[in-house]
Amino acid sequence: MFHDHHNNKSVSISVSDDEPDELGKMRVRARRKRKKLSHKRFLRNFLFKYWMLLIIIPAACLLIFEVSAISRKPNPNLKQVNSETITRESRHSLGNEEVHGNLNRLDPTTHVVAGVRERCLKLLPPEKLEQLDIPAEEGSSSPIDKLLYVTSESDTSFLGGNAALSQLRTEGTRFNLFTGNQTFEERDKSFEVKETTTVHCGFYSVNGGFKISDEDKSYMQACKVVVSTCAFGGGDDLYQPIGMSEASLNKVCYVAFWDEITLKAQELVERRVGENGFIGKWRVVVVRDLPFSDQRLNGKIPKMLSHRLFPQAKYSIWVDSKSQFRRDPLGVLEAVLWRPNAVLAISEHGARGSVYDESKAVVRKNKAKPEEVKVQINQYRKDGFPENKRFDGKKALCEASVIVRKHTPLTNRLMCVWFNEVVRFTSRDQLSFPYVLWRLEAFKNINMFPVCTRKDLVNSMGHIRKAKPLQG
Template sequence: MLPERRSTVVSSSSPYLNPSGQNDNTFLLLRRGKKFGGRIVKLKLSHVFLFFVSLFFFSCIFSGHRLLFHGNIGSEFLPHFEQNTYLKNHMFASDIDIGLNKSNIEKPPGSKKRNKHLPCEVALAESVDHILEPQGYLNFTRFSLGFVETETYDKPRFGGHQTLKERERSYSAIDQTVHCGFVKGTGFDLNEKDRAYMKNCVVSVSSCIFGSSDFLRRPASKKISDFSKRNVCFVMFVDEQTLSKIASEGHVPDKQGFVGLWKTVVVSNLPYTDMRKTGKVPKFLSHRLFPSSRYSIWIDSKMRLTTDPMLIIDFFLWRTKSEFAISNHYDRHCVWDEVIQNKRLNKYNHSAIDEQFMIYRSDGLKKFDPSDPNSPLPSYVPEGSFIVRAHTPMSNLFTCLWFNEVDRFTSRDQLSFAYTYLKLQRSNPDRPLRLNMFKDCERRALTKLFHHRVDSSAPSPPA
């Protein structure tokens, strides 16, 4: 017997047989089946092709390769330095190239994994009872330093109208009168009782909050000795807006203006619309605010002091025979990198940063070379949130000069620190400023760091 054929249905009585003996309808069905099967094969091949194309595309993205397209990319995606033709042709020539890889400049904020910065051990004295100011400690460079307090201009400025000639001369460590803020009638007005209190301070710890930009963080009282509580002034400068805000958060000053160890001092008639620039007044000019003080410590409002101030002065100034101490930045050490970061994060108007940077470079500012054993500083970028200083003539002059650079240019004081210090040292080779730049991990060991108050309606970078 023949095997049964199950692929087709054949009727011997059917009149419609093709030459092979099959029914025409069956033949048509087979042809349609083959055609449909071909479509399936083609469809599967297209899916496979699209799969491999997609796989290649995503592998390019995750491996960091760039796809090349014809045409120009919109200027809004280019870094600011590349958009500025003048900077490309003049400021970033090969001999003074900014030294950063292009891909690093274009990398968006947050794309690089943040390093975790930890505190390190600081060998402080066990107690304030075990420390004593070294004999003759304050016998540093001596000269008489006066300050410009009045001007005849129709519109006086808090920092004065310093000419370029006056600016150049002010870097000399000689008997002179310099611009150093507080021109009469220009702001930063204080209550007379507060002035009297501050005039009697011999050692001061100060901070400030303007425009409700931060929370009030009290020094850790248990970490502060009774001696420091009696002999150190803890002053927090605020404006009326901030005073009202912190009071609503439970920090209500007592009748003498104290909130814990902080003595709140209200500042009226703020000298700048930029709150960051206003904050540089107590930060740099503590010798003007505390005229009788021998030592001062500045602590940013984002930090809480957790160490006795006298132990800090002993460790950073007395033991090292320094008159000014500040930590290096935790991540950056070259001003070139700081410029890029400030512009990347829109910390200030880009054109103002460019102008300041161009002037500094034309006046001799060089890149920081970490391999240079003769480098005058371990870093050209400071972490300016914590400053310890003696009120010596050279220290006072340095902070006046640093403030004047902030007043003239941008409020980003990391940009002007190295230039000011190096120019001061260059102008006075026989009368150096004894500066101690310590490790950032030591700063973290002495304070507790917090984030600034988040303001969703923060203004755009100052123009």
């Protein structure tokens, strides 16, 4: 209440509690304005400090999305396998076991070349794959015209079959009736370039082991192109090949070599050979009387001596039992042999390039006995084998889980002398391959393809279980 003293009158002005205080409103507005200015200054300072991150992070996320999309993109050059077929083949391949994550994958493997992402294995499109055929034989310029194999039908100075164990204990050698007793002088001669060359190459005697039924032999002799694998000692399962064209299905043999140990192991998981000798697309050939106690050595026979097992075949593709072959065989031949004009294609080693470095890794990882590796490496040094990691610009150390080759006298001789090296020294074939290439100076037209190409050729599963040795 205010009093007017001049008029001596009292004027009453009431202030209602419901009306806002003007001064309070001004203070609220001021606080809001300061807060708003503070937010603006914070945003401005943040953008000034971190503007590069705001650009880089979305760009990186976009790049990751694009790369993953490319890897998931279906390959237009491959025939798609429907889910029913994959499920059926998966069950057929693995029985009641859980399907491996890599099984039946057909997606391409890619790498970046000059800033552009490309497929590692450049196959022809599907319509051209269906038109592929085995090329007609042409005149050869090979320095070797004829290859002869050392054989004996009567020599009994070496023990064959599982009895090789006793010979190994008494004489310290792995040569037997299957291999013949190659001397060091004969070893040196096997590397010489002659029009007609004689070489030890397994199957020395009919009593030397690796026995195959006449029915299986008849089937194998009719093969012109073959994809082969083996599982001795029950160490691996059998994976059905995928990604084939109809042309390849009609022209290519698929042969898997088993011993009786593997046969029994597979029957235990309900995986049995049919009356026609097949499991899926594989013709299963059961081998009896294996010549070596070391199952790794027995596995080198179908791996390296396919020209002896398939005498009429013109081409062969070897696939380790730990892998699933997932490409069209004729398409692979065209891509890695015919197109680059090569007679042998094999994958480069992914980790090392020197035999001497590899020998240390083999010992360190307990892949072979140190004394055996020492004998082999000392012999290679004595022979003058260089420290070079490359021959003719190519990485010589190989990862030999996939071997693609044309059967010629030159490639057959290479596989023979390579086989003899793993019998003489260690079964680690990476150690002897560069040495063999070095000794065979005439061998030039070889395709050492990169690791990513090998990964495109197969789905890798790894070994399932340890292989059981033969009992002597």
